[in-house]
Ligand SMILES: *[C@@H]1O[C@H](CO)[C@@H](O)[C@H](O)[C@H]1NC(C)=O
Ligand SMILES: *[C@@H]1O[C@H](CO)[C@@H](O)[C@H](O)[C@H]1NC(C)=O
């Protein structure tokens with residue numbers, strides 16, 4: 001009876017103030033870590049709108065500026081002691097890593113440390129101070145309502161997680177967890193949790209069925225039922241999220257939302273890891289994405305989806321440990337997908353077909369003079385090889401400025417590794433997923449990782465400037481290799 005009363009009191013005060021999202025973690029333990037501009041190009045091409053960094057790398061924060069991508073940054077564990085011991089160190093950290101970048105870079109969360117209680121127990125005593133110092137520095141900069149502070153915890157802190165209604169935190173950490181939860185509650189922040197059904201499944205010695213870990217449909221008689229609440233659980237993820245809600249409720253905190261800072265599945269493992277396969281990784285991540293975006297919520301909080309960052313963007317070949325450790329990524333270092341997610345109906349996150357190309361094309365209805373100026377620039381200073389646009393060459397027809405500009409814009413965009421701002425051309429170009437290839441004029445080409453990022457940017461021009469077709473090239477043709485003369489669209493190639 002007491003338990004029932006307690007459960008009733010604990011019911012759904014949690015609310016979602018914003019739609020739950022899917023984000024992706026960006027680990028950087030790669031021998032050939034892509035340049036930040038390439039990382040951001042991949043995020044854009046895949047429509048990834050939320051990322052979490054394990055640090056506050058300046059190059060990444062700059063590359064993410066003005067992209068609309070929302071960013072969770074982290075205080076790495078090795079900086080935690082300094083920050084937790086000194087509010088001025090914390091204030092300096094915030095000024096260098098947050099204030100210097102916001103709002104161009106839309107920082108939404110600061111993760112203070114990573115699984116501190118389980119990986120760096122010595123720092124436990126200063127963890128709450130670190131949270132508070134970082135928060136005070138945000139308050140001082142008037143950023144505390146936009147940027148939330150929390151600390152991702154390992155789900156191994158939650159004991160007896162099934163049935164979820166009986167879950168509780170390892171009591172030895174209550175002296176840290178209670179003030180931490182008070183802090184999260186008073187600042188409107190989320191409880192950050194890393195959830196790995198892969199490990200729960202692996203360590204369960206067959207108790208947890210694979211289907212239950214992978215969100216595969218279960219026959220109703222296989223669903224796990226929490227005898228206290230009579231709630232039906234059909235996957236490990238939901239059970240773990242609800243266990244966190246119950247463990248918090250056990251300490252009398254009932255209105256702190258859960259955010260999952262890491263979850264995923266490895267696509268490859270050694271002989272002792274037979275379930276680390278790309279099929280399982282695909283199934284887990286595809287189902288996880290749909291589950292979050294579906295707004296199904298959990299049995300305890302139906303309709304309240306839990307924002308989740310997938311672990312992780314890239315396979316990290318430098319990670320120590322078993323083979324699976326290096327194979328949690330959705331992409332390899334070249335941005336090629338490890339597997340193609342099945343996301344039918346999932347909407348706007350991660351294109352269904354992760355191999356789907358993006359192209360850069362002239363905007364419909366763009367001013368012809370501006371297109372021409374941009375075309376001239378791309379084929380000249382932009383260093384695009386425009387010889388296929390010559391009469392008699394495959395991309396000459398249709399002989400319109402828009403078609404030729406599309407060819408040159410797309411070539412430039414690829415040449416620049418699809419970096420931010422490389423498909424703009426003063427607003428006459430736009431990224432598209434429809435392939436502008438026609439006949440023997442084929443646009444798709446592989447993007448080498450060896451693209452040379454040169455210094456040039458497309459100069460600001462406007463439609464009243466008097467560039468006529470070809471003039472720009474005449475004046476700068478000496479290095480371009482291509483010259484375009486007069487109104488005849490007649491190109492000459494110097495070789
Ligand atoms: C830092 O701590 C000192 C002493 O505890 C206090 O006087 C000061 O106001 C704090 N500064 C900030 C920015 O919180
Ligand atoms: C940052 O993202 C938040 C959350 O979506 C949004 O409300 C806010 O307008 C964004 N801020 C900027 C500066 O773009």
Ligand SMILES: *[C@@H]1O[C@H](CO)[C@@H](O)[C@H](O)[C@H]1NC(C)=O
Pocket residue numbers: 121159170171172173
């Ligand atoms: C609880 O945490 C303490 C301190 O880290 C640890 O020694 C103990 O093994 C944990 N208990 C369980 C059951 O995990």
Ligand SMILES: *[C@@H]1O[C@H](CO)[C@@H](O)[C@H](O)[C@H]1NC(C)=O
Pocket residue numbers: 250251252
């Ligand atoms: C939770 O609140 C109840 C009722 O106010 C109280 O009896 C109990 O001691 C509290 N538990 C904790 C862990 O604070």
Ligand SMILES: *[C@@H]1O[C@H](CO)[C@@H](O)[C@H](O)[C@H]1NC(C)=O
Pocket residue numbers: 215287288290291294296
């Ligand atoms: C998404 O929601 C639909 C209907 O609410 C449900 O049938 C489906 O199983 C859900 N998918 C996932 C992956 O949760």
Ligand SMILES: *[C@@H]1O[C@H](CO)[C@@H](O)[C@H](O)[C@H]1NC(C)=O
Pocket residue numbers: 343344345346347348349350351352353
């Ligand atoms: C994914 O595929 C479904 C069905 O084919 C489609 O409705 C949806 O728009 C697609 N999503 C994306 C992001 O392409």
Ligand SMILES: *[C@@H]1O[C@H](CO)[C@@H](O)[C@H](O)[C@H]1NC(C)=O
Pocket residue numbers: 385386387388481
């Ligand atoms: C430009 O492309 C043409 C056709 O693909 C090729 O034959 C020519 O060598 C290229 N020129 C340069 C300078 O790369």
Ligand SMILES: *[C@@H]1O[C@H](CO)[C@@H](O)[C@H](O)[C@H]1NC(C)=O
Pocket residue numbers: 448449450
């Ligand atoms: C890229 O550059 C590296 C070293 O500069 C070279 O070994 C490699 O072959 C190049 N790859 C391509 C595709 O050109």
Ligand SMILES: *[C@@H]1O[C@H](CO)[C@@H](O)[C@H](O)[C@H]1NC(C)=O
Pocket residue numbers: 455
């Ligand atoms: C980039 O441009 C700056 C100034 O315009 C110049 O000093 C620098 O040498 C250029 N770098 C390269 C790699 O061309």
Ligand SMILES: *[C@@H]1O[C@H](CO)[C@@H](O)[C@H](O)[C@H]1NC(C)=O
Pocket residue numbers: 462463464465
């Ligand atoms: C466009 O060019 C004209 C003539 O040079 C100039 O008066 C005008 O201010 C320019 N507009 C913009 C937006 O740069």
